[in-house]
Amino acid sequence: MAASSGKPSSRLEELLSSSKRVEDLSLTDDEYEDMETISTVLESANATYISSVALPLQDLLTTETSEVQDETLEAILPFLEGNPNGFELNSFGIPKLQRKIHIPFLHHALGDYPPQFAAMDASKPWILYWCLQGLTALGCSVDDYRERVIYTFASCQHPQGGFGGGHGQLPHLAATYAAILSLVIVGTPKAYSSINRSAMYSFLGQMKQADGGFTMAPGGEEDIRGAFCALVTLSLLTLPLELPPDAPARKHGLTSFTDRLGEWIGKCQTFEGGISAAPTNEAHGAYAFCGLGCLSIMGPPKETVNQYLDVPHLVQWLSYRQCAPEGGYNGRTNKLVDGCYSHWVGSCWALLEEAAGPGIFNRSALGRYILSAAQFKKGGLIDKPGKRPDAYHTCYNLAGLSAAQYQYKFDERANGDIGQGALGAPYYWKVDGEWQGDGVWGKVWDKDDIVQLIHPVFVVPWGKAEECRSYFEGKKDL
Amino acid sequence: MPKFYHDDPEWADIEPIAQEDGGPHPLAAIAYTDEYSEAMGFLRAVMVNNEYSERVLGLTEHIIKMNAAHYTVWLYRAKVLEQLGADLRREIAWLNPTALKHLKNYQIWNHRQTIIDKLGSPEGESEFISTMLEQDSKNYHVWSYRQWLVQRFDLYTDEELKWTENMIEEDVRNNSAWNHRFYLVVGKKDGQAVPEDAVQRELEYAKAAIRKAPQNQSPWNYLRGILRHNKLPIAMIKGFALEFADVEKPDDVYSSHALDTLVDIYAEEEDKKEEAKKALELLATRYDPIRKQYWNYRKGLLGQTSAMA
Numbered sequence: 133m134a135a136s137s138g139k140p141s142s143r144l145e146e147l148l149s150s151s152k153r154v155e156d157l158s159l160t161d162d163e164y165e166d167m168e169t170i171s172t173v174l175e176s177a178n179a180t181y182i183s184s185v186a187l188p189l190q191d192l193l194t195t196e197t198s199e200v201q202d203e204t205l206e207a208i209l210p211f212l213e214g215n216p217n218g219f220e221l222n223s224f225g226i227p228k229l230q231r232k233i234h235i236p237f238l239h240h241a242l243g244d245y246p247p248q249f250a251a252m253d254a255s256k257p258w259i260l261y262w263c264l265q266g267l268t269a270l271g272c273s274v275d276d277y278r279e280r281v282i283y284t285f286a287s288c289q290h291p292q293g294g295f296g297g298g299h300g301q302l303p304h305l306a307a308t309y310a311a312i313l314s315l316v317i318v319g320t321p322k323a324y325s326s327i328n329r330s331a332m333y334s335f336l337g338q339m340k341q342a343d344g345g346f347t348m349a350p351g352g353e354e355d356i357r358g359a360f361c362a363l364v365t366l367s368l369l370t371l372p373l374e375l376p377p378d379a380p381a382r383k384h385g386l387t388s389f390t391d392r393l394g395e396w397i398g399k400c401q402t403f404e405g406g407i408s409a410a411p412t413n414e415a416h417g418a419y420a421f422c423g424l425g426c427l428s429i430m431g432p433p434k435e436t437v438n439q440y441l442d443v444p445h446l447v448q449w450l451s452y453r454q455c456a457p458e459g460g461y462n463g464r465t466n467k468l469v470d471g472c473y474s475h476w477v478g479s480c481w482a483l484l485e486e487a488a489g490p491g492i493f494n495r496s497a498l499g500r501y502i503l504s505a506a507q508f509k510k511g512g513l514i515d516k517p518g519k520r521p522d523a524y525h526t527c528y529n530l531a532g533l534s535a536a537q538y539q540y541k542f543d544e545r546a547n548g549d550i551g552q553g554a555l556g557a558p559y560y561w562k563v564d565g566e567w568q569g570d571g572v573w574g575k576v577w578d579k580d581d582i583v584q585l586i587h588p589v590f591v592v593p594w595g596k597a598e599e600c601r602s603y604f605e606g607k608k609d610l
Numbered sequence: 611m612p613k614f615y616h617d618d619p620e621w622a623d624i625e626p627i628a629q630e631d632g633g634p635h636p637l638a639a640i641a642y643t644d645e646y647s648e649a650m651g652f653l654r655a656v657m658v659n660n661e662y663s664e665r666v667l668g669l670t671e672h673i674i675k676m677n678a679a680h681y682t683v684w685l686y687r688a689k690v691l692e693q694l695g696a697d698l699r700r701e702i703a704w705l706n707p708t709a710l711k712h713l714k715n716y717q718i719w720n721h722r723q724t725i726i727d728k729l730g731s732p733e734g735e736s737e738f739i740s741t742m743l744e745q746d747s748k749n750y751h752v753w754s755y756r757q758w759l760v761q762r763f764d765l766y767t768d769e770e771l772k773w774t775e776n777m778i779e780e781d782v783r784n785n786s787a788w789n790h791r792f793y794l795v796v797g798k799k800d801g802q803a804v805p806e807d808a809v810q811r812e813l814e815y816a817k818a819a820i821r822k823a824p825q826n827q828s829p830w831n832y833l834r835g836i837l838r839h840n841k842l843p844i845a846m847i848k849g850f851a852l853e854f855a856d857v858e859k860p861d862d863v864y865s866s867h868a869l870d871t872l873v874d875i876y877a878e879e880e881d882k883k884e885e886a887k888k889a890l891e892l893l894a895t896r897y898d899p900i901r902k903q904y905w906n907y908r909k910g911l912l913g914q915t916s917a918m919a
């Protein structure tokens with residue numbers, strides 16, 4: 133391996149080599165006067181912060197991983213230290229949340245697409261969900277979309293239950309998840325009653341596997357997304373926990389949707405501590421959220437997460453997902469920071485801290501990454517600087533921002549009588565206020581940069597999941 | 611050249627089912643080309659009839675060419691192949707360039723798995739996977755597929771182990787390769803302990819990798835994973851960890867992961883809580899400060915009785 137190639141550039145070297153840098157850059161009152169403008173003071177403060185959280189140790193050995201990591205950091209640093217997009221800054225010297233450009237971006241993404249977007253034909257339910265969730269996170273009403281959401285999904289619903297990507301497509305749990313959440317977001321009995329609940333129950337019964345997990349589609353892959361999507365659907369629609377009589381898993385002695393499920397999720401925890409798509413696969417941030425989400429639907433996370441997972445080991449793995457000095461998360465060991473993990477990893481914390489105790493993750497650094505590096509100049513949010521915005525990264529960066537900004541608490545007494553029946557645990561969350569800093573790190577956002585509350589398990593606007601559950605709890609028959 | 615079916619006599623018996631969008635202005639509507647739109651209309655129709663035929667195979671191939679991310683077409687194609695008893699080798703030959711063109715596609719791998727499972731032979735698969743990994747060495751689907759292959763055809767072989775060694779040699783930071791190796795070494799045993807000689811071999815292997823780049827977390831996780839799996843005391847690697855960090859020499863730290871490991875080693879020793887705290891302090895203030903609160907959480911764990919392995 134040639135150690136000389138792929139050498140980090142001078143800026144990076146400077147950042148990593150000087151351990152005295154923190155002191156060097158702390159500004160005295162006199163130095164303030166020398167600064168040309170307040171904004172350069174703020175930028176300099178950002179640079180000071182960045183060098184204070186950079187990992188001082190870097191190996192000399194160069195490999196493909198270290199090369200792309202160096203290039204990536206090189207591309208991100210100008211956004212963390214300065215303001216190349218020329219956004220208006222908040223009182224912390226960090227770009228404000230650019231609502232004015234993100235909102236039109238999402239509205240536009242709900243509109244018409246030219247023929248070259250045919251590849252999206254099977255993922256339209258996702259587009260709708262990401263846009264609707266993103267818009268509500270930004271404080272927009274989506275009421276005006278309700279009618280169109282309802283009939284767009286009516287065409288995706290399969291006669292044998294579940295939703296597909298479009299008219300005539302086979303039912304799929306990912307499409308089903310996105311459809312249910314979209315209908316929950318727009319709300320109202322009209323939206324809820326558009327779901328063929330009894331057919332859905334039968335479809336979910338077909339997806340349950342003998343080992344406890346779920347396949348994504350008939351003949352499709354079995355992975356932890358399947359389990360999460362199925363449990364979200366079962367819970368929101370208040371479906372019976374008993375497997376339908378014709379569910380194939382019954383032949384293997386299973387009687388309930390949750391039979392062997394906790395154990396199956398436990399098997400997805402890998403030797404690294406994280407959670408994988410299926411037993412023995414590599415630990416991955418998105419699957420960690422699915423696993424924790426599942427367990428948080430099965431019961432109070434303090435009980436279920438501790439019962440089926442090695443909590444300190446998962447906490448360790450999850451903590452290491454935070455990239456330094458970027459502040460955002462990556463999805464796997466030795467991979468690159470990516471804005472969508474702001475949610476997939478960032479939103480794990482509310483669930484995991486129930487089992488492990490509060491105050492473990494660096495909200496401040498996450499907020500910095502999202503506001504400084506993940507906002508696209510022309511609207512929408514992104515994976516990292518240099519990438520194009522899309523509804524997916526917009527939705528999940530905003531969800532991650534919400535996870536950084538609010539504290540949630542599981543409380544057996546919350547929500548009165550909703551969630552009494554099966555899979556009712558996720559209706560017992562309450563908001564424990566905005567995060568105000570923890571003595572180690574402070575917040576980096578102003579009032580205007582705060583997004584809306586999001587349900588920590590369902591990732592829909594606060595209160596919407598409860599409305600839906602309460603509607604279906606009132607229904608006696610399937 | 612676009613292909614159409616409406617004036618094709620071979621398809622004269624099929625009445626295509628037009629796409630219904632449910633209302634006047636559906637959301638995220640795509641202005642399909644006439645070609646795509648018509649092919650999908652015919653697919654909907656044959657699916658309703660449960661038709662499994664050569665011509666449907668051609669139709670699915672046509673649609674996949676236009677949109678490879680269409681799970682319905684893939685699932686239906688698998689069914690057609692099964693019903694027809696089609697030549698599955700031919701299917702794989704067709705699949706290879708398609709997979710290379712769509713590296714991030716989920717469906718292709720599930721499809722491939724279905725086909726290879728039926729074929730009952732992994733012949734040629736290793737080579738194909740290597741070609742895929744040359745394009746994208748950490749592709750999750752490819753690695754998961756490789757793991758399935760090992761499990762399905764009992765390929766827990768020295769050759770497979772050697773192959774992961776090559777992958778790790780190429781990039782010692784490729785965590786997917788380490789994960790695959792872990793699976794090879796412990797996966798088959800399903801919770802059983804790994805034989806002692808294999809444990810020794812793997813510990814030495816991971817240590818050698820760490821010496822190349824001590825700040826690389828993959829082999830540290832691997833090393834500790836092997837110990838944990840075999841319920842061996844973490845104290846076994848104390849001397850090794852001390853090569854890279856010593857709480858008494860705070861300026862000479864070469865790996866934050868060595869410090870992290872030392873925390874757990876000291877936590878298990880009698881009267882070594884102070885050393886563990888010192889290591890945590892070094893991590894929080896100097897060597898990994900972005901995770902300050904996490905190191906603080908670890909401090910809290912020290913107070914609890916049995917520390918984690």
Ligand SMILES: [Zn+2]
Pocket residue numbers: 470471472473515525
């Ligand atoms: Zn992403």
